[in-house]
Amino acid sequence: MRIPVSGKKESNPMKHIDVPAIRKQIISFVSLAVVLALSFVTVSVPELYAQQLKTPDSKQYSLLLQNIYHFILQNYVEEPDPTKLYEGAVKGMLDSLNDPYSTYLDEDMMSDLMSDTTGIYGGIGLYISKQATVANENAPRYIEVVSPIEDTPAWREGIRPGDLIIKIDGEDTSPLSTDKASAKIRGEAGTTVTLTFRRGTYEFEITFTRTKIEIPALKSALIQTANGNVGYIRIIEWNANTAPQMKTVLQDMKKQSIDKFILDVRSNPGGLLSSVVDVSDLFLSTNVIVSTKGRSSSENYEYKAKPDLAIPATDRMIVLIDQGSASASEIFAGAMKDTKRALLVGEKTYGKGSVQQIFPLDKGGFKLTMAHYYTPSGIDIDKVGIEPDVKVPEPTLNDKELEELQRLYDAGDIARYLESNPQPTLADRKAFAAELAQKYKIQEIFIEKIIRDEAERSMPARIYDLEYDIQLQKALDFIESADFEQMLENTKTLAQVRALSN
Known part of the structure; x- marks a missing residue:
């Protein structure tokens, strides 16, 4: 009943019921009921699962997710975009894995990823990754430079492995995935992008002009020494062309009686698994090159060397490694070390030992870690890296x-x-x-x-x-040393190194 301003009672109070006020009360009650109901569900459902099942039922979660999707689609105050809901759900599931290599790929990111395997794209010439380790769990994880690509804008500006990209055109990179950051850095040749870097505690900003990036698979040359020539081969990209080009270079060098080889995988962040297996096979005639192991039996596989060799097993080999050597480069280094085919010289590698597969979804897709790879002695180097047989630190500035x-x-x-x-x-x-x-x-x-x-x-x-x-x-000194064979024989496999450290 409403009391009029005059203070007199209405003759027919039902005509003046305050509908908005009643509606507010009803809405408040309903809102409270919904909150209580939702609270009950969020608290009770896991408890019910715990009572009935030893492990959560994935089918129940799938159904629940589907129901939530349709409920939001039909009941949100404004009509939502189904594509954005779908993409958000996929992103959320992949983000919950806390794996920087398992990510959703929109159309542009998918296109960029495909161009990586061809070695041609528009950008500034950086291999990047999500920062793997931080001081504490609350510290931001920025985008880390794995390595610059030579003869590119980033290389000419002196960008180094380990530099952190903390901003892209003023945008904080800590919330960005590797693929999202890559998509922002890349672009049409002639356009510009400004990156803010952190090196140690020092920060600096560079505006780059994007250009067409074409990445060669490898470069090679003969290095003249007092005792003759040494074959030098720098592997820049692990792609479909690397193994055939490597085979051709080795054949040409053998025609010139070269029997000492330095293979350089520094600042090489990886590439195709098939490429590194084929290249490794040129130097090994027996044993496992690398094995992959995952939850699915289809991901468990051993890649073994075939009998044919591109160069004799007695030819001397050194592999140069550093912090920028990752993934496929680490597979190669691990295979050469565990089989004692080559001496590793340089610095500890990056430590990426996971294998991803790409799954298309309409115009986009997603990338998911399906397995870890293991060196011939059975070691997973993920987040650990490979120490060289002979450590030679590169001088750095404080x-x-x-x-x-x-x-x-x-x-x-x-x-x-x-x-x-x-x-x-x-x-x-x-x-x-x-x-x-x-x-x-x-x-x-x-x-x-x-x-x-x-x-x-x-x-x-x-x-x-x-x-x-x-x-x-140093590598040239070692490979020409009379003690080289003894140095190589005294090296330890990664399994032996791991056993000694435990």
């Missing part, structure tokens, strides 16, 4: 030196020097580096290399670098 390096770039001293001296000799570089070292607190050897790299920025990348590549220098 945080203060990085700040000094930025100050050097900002000052423009090197750019002005190269304007008047565009092709400095080694002696010229050393003299100018010594001068700059008095002004900037950076080791002279780094300044020397920076001067040379800036002078050669517009030129094709060197196939190898005997001036500043310490790991390659």
